[in-house]
Amino acid sequence: MRRKILVSAGEASGDLYASLLVAELGRRWPETGFFGCTGPRMRQAGVRTVVDAASLAVVGLLEVVGHIPRIHREYRTLLAAARAEKPDFAILTDSPDFHLRVARQLKRDGVPVVYLVAPQVWAWRQGRLPAMRRTIDRLLCIFPFEEEFFRRHGIAATYIGHPLAGLVHPSSTRAEFFRKHRLPESRPLISVLPGSRRGEAARHLPAISDAVERLYREQAASFVLPASVTAGVPFFRERIGRAPIQVIEGESWDALAHSDLALAASGTVTVEAALLGTPMVTFYRVTAASWVMGKLLVRVPFYSMVNLIYGGPLVPELMQGRLTGPALAAEARRLLDDAGARERMRAGLAEVKRRLTPATDPVERAATVIEELLEGQVAHVS
Numbered sequence: 001m002r003r004k005i006l007v008s009a010g011e012a013s014g015d016l017y018a019s020l021l022v023a024e025l026g027r028r029w030p031e032t033g034f035f036g037c038t039g040p041r042m043r044q045a046g047v048r049t050v051v052d053a054a055s056l057a058v059v060g061l062l063e064v065v066g067h068i069p070r071i072h073r074e075y076r077t078l079l080a081a082a083r084a085e086k087p088d089f090a091i092l093t094d095s096p097d098f099h100l101r102v103a104r105q106l107k108r109d110g111v112p113v114v115y116l117v118a119p120q121v122w123a124w125r126q127g128r129l130p131a132m133r134r135t136i137d138r139l140l141c142i143f144p145f146e147e148e149f150f151r152r153h154g155i156a157a158t159y160i161g162h163p164l165a166g167l168v169h170p171s172s173t174r175a176e177f178f179r180k181h182r183l184p185e186s187r188p189l190i191s192v193l194p195g196s197r198r199g200e201a202a203r204h205l206p207a208i209s210d211a212v213e214r215l216y217r218e219q220a221a222s223f224v225l226p227a228s229v230t231a232g233v234p235f236f237r238e239r240i241g242r243a244p245i246q247v248i249e250g251e252s253w254d255a256l257a258h259s260d261l262a263l264a265a266s267g268t269v270t271v272e273a274a275l276l277g278t279p280m281v282t283f284y285r286v287t288a289a290s291w292v293m294g295k296l297l298v299r300v301p302f303y304s305m306v307n308l309i310y311g312g313p314l315v316p317e318l319m320q321g322r323l324t325g326p327a328l329a330a331e332a333r334r335l336l337d338d339a340g341a342r343e344r345m346r347a348g349l350a351e352v353k354r355r356l357t358p359a360t361d362p363v364e365r366a367a368t369v370i371e372e373l374l375e376g377q378v379a380h381v382s
Contacts, residue, residue, distance in 0.1 A: 003029055006087040006111070007047050008037035008078060008102065010056035010095030012196050012230060013268040015039030017116060017142075017163045018093040022047055024367040035085060037078055040229065050081040054230065056098055071098065079105050086111075089137075089374065093117055100128060103135040114370055116140045118157065122149045123300040129153045138373050140366050143309060144355050160365040161358035164268075168275040170257035177258045181248060183222045188260040188336060190221055191278070192245055193252065195265040196228035198235055203285045204265055205236075209243035210325025211263070215332055216244050224259075226252035260342070261335055263328060266304050270315070274306045274352045279345045281331045282306070283318040309355055314348040 005025070009018040019041035022034055026046065034046060039053040051074045075098065082090070089112040092099040096119035103113045118141045121128050132139070132155055139157040141147050150157035170177070178185050192212065194204040212223050223245045227233040236247045248255070253272065256262055262273045262280040273280045282304045302308050304317050316331045318324075335342055358365070 002031040002033070004033045004035070004085055004087045006036045006078075006082050006085075006090040006106075007034050007042065007093070008051075008053075008090070008095075008099060009039060009042060009093040010037065010053050010098050011093075012039060012228065014094035014117060015041045015053055018042055018091060019045040019047075020163055020167075020363045021091065021116065021366050024363045025370065028367060028371070035081065035087075036090075037074070051078050056095060074098075075101060078102060079109075082106060082111060083109060088112075089114060089370075091116055091370075096128070100131060100135070104131060107135040112137045112373070114138050114140065114373065116366065117142055118146050118150060122146065129155070138369060140369065142356075142362065143305070145309075158365075158369050159358070160369070161360070161362035162271065162275075162356040163362045164272060164275060165353070165357040166361060168253055168272050170254045170276070172254050174258040177251075177254050181224065181246060183224070183246075184220075188219075188221045189255075189258060190215070190223050190332065190336075191252075191255045191259040191262040191264070192223055192225040193256075193262060193264040193269045194225070194236075195267065196230050196269075198231045200265060200284075200286075201231055201236070202239065204283065204323070205239050207283070207285075207323050207325050207328055208263060209240050209245070211328035211332065212243045212245055214325060214329040215336075218333070219336065221336075222246070224248055224255050226250055226255045228252075261332060263332060266317070266319075270304055270306050271356070274309075274349045275356065277346050277349050277353070279315075279335055279342045279349075280306075281316045281318065281328060281335070283323045283328065285320050285323050306349070306352055309352050310348055312348075314345060314352070 007018050009015045022045040026032055035048040035050055037051040037053050038047045038049045055074055090106050091114045092103055094117040106113055113136050115136045118139055139150055139155050141157050141159045142162045147157045147159035194201040194208055225236055225245050225247045227236050227247055227249055233247050233249050256273050256278045257276045259278055262278050264270050264273055264280050264282055266282045266284040270282050303319050306315050318327055
């Protein structure tokens with residue numbers, strides 16, 4: 001049976017997760033046609049582009065305001081394609097500000113909705129829960145505490161595990177990586193990960209550059225910044241100033257795996273660092289207005305997903321005003337100077353990895369849940 005599936009992702013991580021699921025569904029249903037809002041990985045997986053996901057990559061409560069007209073045009077374009085092509089169902093991935101609106105309209109048009117990567121309403125904006133109950137046929141959760149929360153609120157949720165759990169690994173040895181980038185093996189290596197989007201990276205780089213210069217004056221160390229595809233190498237090279245940071249193209253998993261420490265913007269990369277067992281200092285900054293609004297809405301004890309999964313302050317968090325060059329350098333220096341602290345953090349990160357790694361492959365589990373959902377709908381109709 002030939003199926004047609006709408007797939008949409010608005011972030012680099014969502015693009016990766018959706019592409020893995022598309023590949024698995026394509027293996028199970030070879031005649032399936034996929035179309036939607038795509039990034040490079042989804043396009044490589046064979047999803048036909050209606051909207052480019054890069055046009056949706058905006059972070060912050062107020063930062064998004066200037067982009068609303070363009071985002072609304074993409075919204076209309078995607079829905080017009082859905083009405084014209086009449087997909088059997090839709091897979092919407094992350095980006096809730098965009099995708100919950102898409103889900104509402106798809107449901108009105110009779111298209112079943114599978115939502116991959118649950119919106120973090122357990123942290124803030126719980127007012128979204130009634131709309132999610134009405135519009136989402138199955139919610140696929142990637143963090144272990146989410147399934148119980150959403151089921152308690154009447155949403156059909158399934159914990160599948162984190163798609164990265166079995167995927168994140170280095171492609172080179174430490175010796176190969178150091179040789180390729182001409183790094184002295186006698187020096188500690190610190191990975192610098194300011195964020196994959198240009199806006200967030202630009203907000204973080206001044207404090208990072210200052211911290212790196214402070215650390216370098218006190219201790220001979222190597223610093224590498226794996227540039228994301230969305231920001232690009234030239235963007236970072238233009239902004240790091242005199243800081244002794246070597247910008248490389250991609251290779252973030254290799255850099256993290258072989259680093260003694262990571263300075264990482266809070267987000268998916270901190271989960272990647274946890275899965276690789278790399279000690280880290282996390283940070284994040286938005287505009288002052290977005291921070292004030294967010295403080296009124298957020299209801300979680302930690303900002304980092306690593307700390308939320310662990311259930312305690314495993315990794316340092318330098319958020320908003322606390323993100324300064326001296327503070328970042330001090331936290332990094334503490335971990336570099338204390339081997340015991342690094343080992344204790346690695347033990348905690350191993351526990352985080354265990355909690356993110358289910359017995360069944362997350363992507364296979366997601367595909368099976370979708371198959372069961374469609375079989376149930378067919379049985380109901382017949």
